[in-house]
Structures are given as C-alpha cells and as structure tokens.
Amino acid sequence: MNVEPVADLELLRRVRLGDESALEALYARYGGLLYTLALRIVGDRELAREVVQDTFLRSWNGHETYDAQRGRVPWWLMAIARNRAIDLLRSRSHQQRLRERAGPVPEMPPVISDDPADAVAARRAVLHALRALSDGQRMAIELAYYAGLTQTEIAHELHEPLGTIKSRTREAIEKLRPLLAPLIQSMGGPRA
Amino acid sequence: MIDNEHVVDDLAAFALGSLELAEHERVAAHVGTCAECGSRLAEYRALVGTLPLALAPVAPPADLWESIRSAARRAPSRPPVWKRLAVGGGAFRVTRWLAAAAVAASIVTWNARLQTELTRYAQGPQVEKLARRPARLVILKGAAQPQASARIFAAVDGQSGHMAISGLPSLPATRVYQLWFLPKAAPALTAATFTVDDDGRAWVVIRVPTDLDETRSLIVTEESVPGSAAPTGPPLLEAHEWR
Numbered sequence: 001m002n003v004e005p006v007a008d009l010e011l012l013r014r015v016r017l018g019d020e021s022a023l024e025a026l027y028a029r030y031g032g033l034l035y036t037l038a039l040r041i042v043g044d045r046e047l048a049r050e051v052v053q054d055t056f057l058r059s060w061n062g063h064e065t066y067d068a069q070r071g072r073v074p075w076w077l078m079a080i081a082r083n084r085a086i087d088l089l090r091s092r093s094h095q096q097r098l099r100e101r102a103g104p105v106p107e108m109p110p111v112i113s114d115d116p117a118d119a120v121a122a123r124r125a126v127l128h129a130l131r132a133l134s135d136g137q138r139m140a141i142e143l144a145y146y147a148g149l150t151q152t153e154i155a156h157e158l159h160e161p162l163g164t165i166k167s168r169t170r171e172a173i174e175k176l177r178p179l180l181a182p183l184i185q186s187m188g189g190p191r192a
Numbered sequence: 193m194i195d196n197e198h199v200v201d202d203l204a205a206f207a208l209g210s211l212e213l214a215e216h217e218r219v220a221a222h223v224g225t226c227a228e229c230g231s232r233l234a235e236y237r238a239l240v241g242t243l244p245l246a247l248a249p250v251a252p253p254a255d256l257w258e259s260i261r262s263a264a265r266r267a268p269s270r271p272p273v274w275k276r277l278a279v280g281g282g283a284f285r286v287t288r289w290l291a292a293a294a295v296a297a298s299i300v301t302w303n304a305r306l307q308t309e310l311t312r313y314a315q316g317p318q319v320e321k322l323a324r325r326p327a328r329l330v331i332l333k334g335a336a337q338p339q340a341s342a343r344i345f346a347a348v349d350g351q352s353g354h355m356a357i358s359g360l361p362s363l364p365a366t367r368v369y370q371l372w373f374l375p376k377a378a379p380a381l382t383a384a385t386f387t388v389d390d391d392g393r394a395w396v397v398i399r400v401p402t403d404l405d406e407t408r409s410l411i412v413t414e415e416s417v418p419g420s421a422a423p424t425g426p427p428l429l430e431a432h433e434w435r
Contacts, residue, residue: 004249012232019316020261020264020265023260023261023264024257024261026371027260028220028257029412031252031256032249032251033244033245033249035250035251035252035256036244036247036248036249036250037244037247039250040247042242046350049252049253049256049259050251052256052260052265053256053259054352056260056264057260057263057264057267058426059266060264061264061267063347066360072241074241075237075238075241078241078244082209083209086209087397089217090395090396091354091395091396093398119245119249122242122245123245123246123248125245126242126243126246127246127288131244141208141243144208144209144210145208145209145240145243146207148209150210150211150212150373151205151210151211151212152212152213153237154210162273166201166205167233169204169205169210170203170204170205173204173207173208173236173239173240174204174315176239177239180239180242183242184235184238184242185240187238187242
C-alpha cells in the first residue's frame with residue numbers, strides 16, 4: 001500500500017487541532033475500508049454508515065486517542081470501527097445473531113471498480129493466506145473477528161470443546177504469521 | 193523464550209478480541225509488563241489488522257462524508273488536555289494544573305461509582321468501555337412495573353448511549369418495549385425498541401434524540417412491533433431527573 005505512515009500521523013495531529021480538511025483526507029484514505037469492514041460485521045448499510053461516522057467523530061473529538069503501540073493509523077481506525085460494530089452486534093441477543101448468520105447474505109452494493117492495484121495485491125495476499133487454513137481454523141477466526149463471539153461462544157456455536165477452539169485459533173494465527181509477514185512489513189508493521 | 197508463565201496461548205484470541213472479560217484482563221495485565229508477550233501481541237494485532245483487506249471493497253454511500261462533516265461541526269474537535277492547559281504561565285499555569293488534577297480526581301470517583309452500578313449487570317465489552325468514559329446516567333424506575341428498573345449511560349458525544357434493563361416481563365412476538373424521550377416543548381421522541389430475555393434483562397444501544405437538559409422525562413412503554421410513532425401504552429418505567 002502506498003500510504004505514508006508519517007502522513008497519517010500528521011493528519012491525525014491536525015485532526016486533533018480541529019483541521020476539517022485533515023479529517024476529510026483521512027476519510028478519503030480509509031473511509032471505504034472502514035465501511036467495508038463495518039458492513040461485513042453488521043450486515044446493514046445504515047448501521048455500517050453509523051459505525052463509520054462514529055469512528056471518524058471519535059478521532060475528531062478526542063474520545064479515542066491514537067496509541068502507536070496498537071499499530072499503524074489504519075489498524076487503529078479499523079479497531080475502533082470493529083469495536084463499534086461489535087458493540088452494535090452485541091446489543092442484539094446472541095440467538096438473534098446466530099439466526100441472522102444462518103439466514104441469507106444481505107444484499108451488498110456493487111463492488112467498486114477503481115480498486116487500486118496495491119489494494120488488489122493485498123487482498124490476494126490475505127485471501128491466499130486464509131486459504132491455507134483448515135475450515136475449522138478459518139471459521140474460528142471469522143466468528144471471533146467478524147461476529148464478535150468469545151471463544152466460549154464459538155465453542156458453543158460449533159459444538160466443540162473450548163480447548164479445541166482455543167487451539168484452532170492459536171494455530172490459525174500462527175499459520176498466518178509467515179504467510180502475511182511480507183504484506184505486514186510492506187505496510188510498515190512489526191516484523192514477524 | 194516464552195514459557196508457561198506467559199500468556200502466549202491466549203494472545204491470538206486476545207488480539208481477535210475474543211476472550212471473556214476475566215481472561216482479557218489477565219492477558220492485558222501481563223502484556224503490559226512483559227516485553228516478549230507485548231512484542232508478540234503487536235505482531236498478532238498487525239496480522240489481525242490485515243484480515244479486512246480480504247473483503248471485497250464496498251463503496252460507502254456518496255453522502256457519508258457530508259454527514260460526518262456536519263456532525264463534526266456540531267461537535268468541535270478538542271485539542272489534547274496538555275495543549276489546552278499550556279496557556280498562560282507562572283501561577284496561572286499552576287492553578288490550571290491544580291484544577292485539572294481536581295477534575296481528574298472527580299472523574300476517578302465518578303468512574304468508581306459508576307463501576308459499582310455497572311457490576312449489577314452482566315459484564316461485557318460495552319460495560320467496560322462505558323465505565324471508562326461515562327457521561328450521563330439516567331435511572332428509570334418501575335411505574336406500572338415496580339420490580340423493573342433500567343439505567344441509561346449516555347455517551348459523551350450526547351448522541352448515543354446504552355441502556356441496561358432488568359425486571360421486565362418477556363413479550364409475545366408481536367409486542368416490543370419502546371424507550372421515549374419527552375422533550376419539554378415537543379412531542380415524544382423514540383430512542384430505542386427492545387425486547388428482554390427470559391430473565392427479564394436486556395442491554396440495548398440507544399439513540400439520544402434530544403438534549404437531556406431539554407427533556408422533562410424518559411419513559412418506557414409497551415408497543416406493537418415494530419414500534420409506535422408516539423407512546424400508546426402507560427409508562428412501565430420512568431425517570432424525571434438525572435445527573
């Protein structure tokens with residue numbers, strides 16, 4: 001990805017000083033990614049919109065403060081968006097969430113066509129890495145990350161012992177480490 | 193070398209936000225003091241951060257930026273505390289730091305008090321988050337349902353909040369509970385519809401449709417699914433004052 005970490009930090013600094021153009025630049029850079037993530041989690045366009053708006057407002061009004069230890073700026077923004085989306089998801093009952101996941105996939109808007117080449121390459125890299133996981137490992141990761149389920153809830157959902165789910169989760173992440181290390185390093189992340 | 197004293201077995205689930213609260217706190221406490229596990233966690237977090245890149249990109253609504261800009265103008269950006277305090281000099285600056293310290297102490301006290309309230313309800317990520325950043329607390333007491341109560345924690349942005357409810361009876365599928373804000377000089381505004389579980393409890397994300405200072409009462413009524421445009425039933429829960 002051709003994103004300059006320093007530029008992101010500078011934008012964040014200006015956002016904290018009330019520079020609206022800096023907020024707009026951050027939105028232009030990451031709004032699409034955050035919306036895609038939020039929509040995947042909540043499955044509803046209006047709720048996804050609410051999540052993205054809340055994410056940027058939290059960086060604007062100082063309710064969320066950037067912590068470099070949590071990774072680069074886009075990862076920080078995605079963590080805020082994911083937490084907000086999961087909060088919304090968890091506001092509904094567990095059984096309702098399970099019913100919704102078993103139901104039809106919500107209608108999605110068309111995929112944007114002007115996908116930058118680097119984003120396409122990153123997507124291929126992550127998809128390739130995920131294909132290396134077993135079905136059980138991939139499901140454990142997806143239920144944790146996108147459905148916001150705890151390990152205990154995943155075990156209950158899949159009718160598997162809790163220890164099995166914990167092992168699958170750990171093994172999945174460890175299997176992904178070397179596969180995604182080049183991508184993470186190209187994005188300026190920590191070396192695996 | 194990572195040994196059994198470390199939390200490496202739980203780091204993956206921790207990075208995914210998938211641990212129960214007690215486990216989460218145990219791991220968080222350890223990584224805060226262990227450079228080895230902290231380093232591994234940074235790797236895992238970066239890895240987890242790449243997962244959304246696998247999603248087929250979806251274009252956000254064309255007017256979303258305009259909505260964000262409008263909302264941002266209604267909620268001006270606040271510079272960091274240290275910048276706001278670094279105005280003036282000498283005794284004036286000291287006075288402002290003392291004032292800041294007093295504010296911080298009051299926030300700690302408020303947090304402790306709210307945490308006590310929150311522990312009466314099921315723990316979860318929402319509770320943890322709100323306990324760190326409380327803004328307004330509204331306690332609704334049973335009117336037609338004396339055994340029922342609810343607490344609303346309004347977020348600091350003044351636009352949203354969470355409500356914890358207990359003691360309300362379960363409803364048939366055609367009925368729903370509805371939370372209303374009754375403004376001092378305007379018709380009732382809906383804030384949420386919800387149902388309760390078999391134990392009569394629920395945790396609900398709400399909208400705050402109007403300023404609490406411009407509101408005379410909050411009530412919960414029972415309505416037909418999917419909710420009413422105005423209250424039709426008697427207040428089951430109500431609040432007329434808050435902090």
